[in-house]
Amino acid sequence: MVVYLDCNATTPLEPAVQDLMVRHFCEEVGNAGSRTHEFGLQAKKVVQVAREQVASLVGSEPSEVVFTSGATESNNIALLGLAEYGQQTGRLHIVSTAIEHKAVLEPLEVLERRGFEVTLVPPNLDGFVPPERVLEAVRSDTLVVSVMHVNNETGVIQPINEIAAGLEGLAAYLHVDAAQSFGKVVDELRLPRIDLISASSHKIYGPVGVGALIARRRRYRRPPVEPLVYGGGQERSLRPGTLPTPLIVGFGLAAELAEKNFKARHERCLAIRSEALAALGNLKISLHGDEARLVPHVLNISIDGLDSEAVMLSLKGLVAVSNGSACTSASYEPSHVLKAMGLSDAEIQGAIRLSWCHLTPDFDWGELVRRIKSLL
The missing domain is CATH 3.90.1150.10 (Aspartate Aminotransferase, domain 1)
Known part of the structure; x- marks a missing residue:
């Protein structure tokens, strides 16, 4: 073998997650957007349970969880979705690192072509990006600081805690690509100063094809992220489209098991x-x-x-x-x-x-x- x-x-898929998903694929039929009959209402109910399970893992409110197809889409929504606000306010500077996943680096290239200035902070030889270098790069016109939590190639944990602390009192949004840390490095993702968190189900023993963008409110206001696609109004219109209920319930259980175990x-x-x-x-x-x-x-x-x-x-x-x-x-x-x-x-x-x-x-x-x- x-x-x-x-x-x-x-x-790999957790056996309990697989069993739950099979039931919802084969027996529990229903569109969470259908509110006129019990099948739709039941689908809506289990989606809400999953939303609570995902939120619990990072200490956020269930209403702050937006289901997506995975961390790549979440990264794109978080970064490209802030562009309009940045252009309206004249905040056209972004800070990130040279070791980000392509799901962050490529959206940043798109933003550069739209007139944004991007500062990529290099790591040390040991793969660690010193937090002081990140914070030194932040300016008054910085729109967002985007730093991955755990590097996907080296496994090095980046200093999210120190960066979040250094951004206290500043306007810049903090986005964390947590594809490799969600459910594995728990406490730091609960920091309230992290505005946006990207996560994937298939990195925590759940199904491929579903993830989340956690958009935390700051002083009761959600980050001013605009949708990239339109139609239907699902997920507070930030990510419209029919919710894949079996995938979402699998993701929710995977998140619950990650927290518990x-x-x-x-x-x-x-x-x-x-x-x-x-x-x-x-x-x-x-x-x-x-x-x-x-x-x-x-x-x-x-x-x-x-x-x-x-x-x-x-x-x-x-x-x-x-x-x-x-x-x-x-x-x-x-x-x-x-x-x-x-x-x-x-x-x-x-x-x-x-x-x-x-x-x-x-x-x-x-x-x-x-x-x-x-x-x-």
């Missing part, structure tokens, strides 16, 4: 990391990312003298790993994250990402090391 070690790309999952992932590092210590590896700031389920490494494609080929049939973001790995372009960190070309070409979860079965890390050693 091939062991799946690419959980940063997408996670956080500690046990965290400890399981730490145990796997200890096994991995002990075995990989027999190789000459470079770890990309400050180990003290890593989430417990990700390692990004290079093996001296080896190309990542050769390593992945040697591991075929044993484990499934990645050499970058799942959204861009097919392009074979060097990782923009590792380039921004200042790694050498050899380290970038050799980098592989191992990412696991509490559902990952035990397996022989020694065999993984033996296969890689056969290449040396």
Whole structure:
């Protein structure tokens, strides 16, 4: 059996989530927008339960949760949706980082073409973006600061807490791409100074195709985000379209289980990391990312003298790993994250990402090391 070690790309489905979704796909028929009969009212009710489950995980109000197709759409709504307000108020400056996911960087490129100025703050060699650099880049005309919480390639936790604290009293909105941290790094996402949070269900053992944008009120006012599409008025008109009830209830249960089982999952992932590092210590590896700031389920490494494609080929049939973001790995372009960190070309070409979860079965890390050693 091939062991799946690419959980940063997408996670396995929790069995309880699957069972609930099957019931709603096959038995619980109803459109949450249909208010004239019990089927529609029941669909609306379970969607509201899911909204409460998602909100609870980040300490927000259920009314602040907008369901989307995933974090990519949420990022686009958060950033492109603020453009009109920025143009009306003359706040045409945006601060972000050089290690953001393409789902943030590409919308920022669109905004640049529309006349916005974007400052991308670089990370240190260890993949950490110092909060003082982010805050120093903020100006009086800054519309939004957008910083990911956990980097998808390195697993480094970014200083959201310090950035949020430094923005207190300033007008700039704070957007956090929490695709990799929602349900995994819990407390910081509950900071009330975070205005906008993007999340995906399929990163927390829920279904693919659903996520959320949490838009917190500040002094009772919702961030002035405009919709990108129109028609129907669902999700407070910010994201219209028929709600995918089975996906939403699956996402809701996944969020509830993430909150309930956080500690046990965290400890399981730490145990796997200890096994991995002990075995990989027999190789000459470079770890990309400050180990003290890593989430417990990700390692990004290079093996001296080896190309990542050769390593992945040697591991075929044993484990499934990645050499970058799942959204861009097919392009074979060097990782923009590792380039921004200042790694050498050899380290970038050799980098592989191992990412696991509490559902990952035990397996022989020694065999993984033996296969890689056969290449040396």
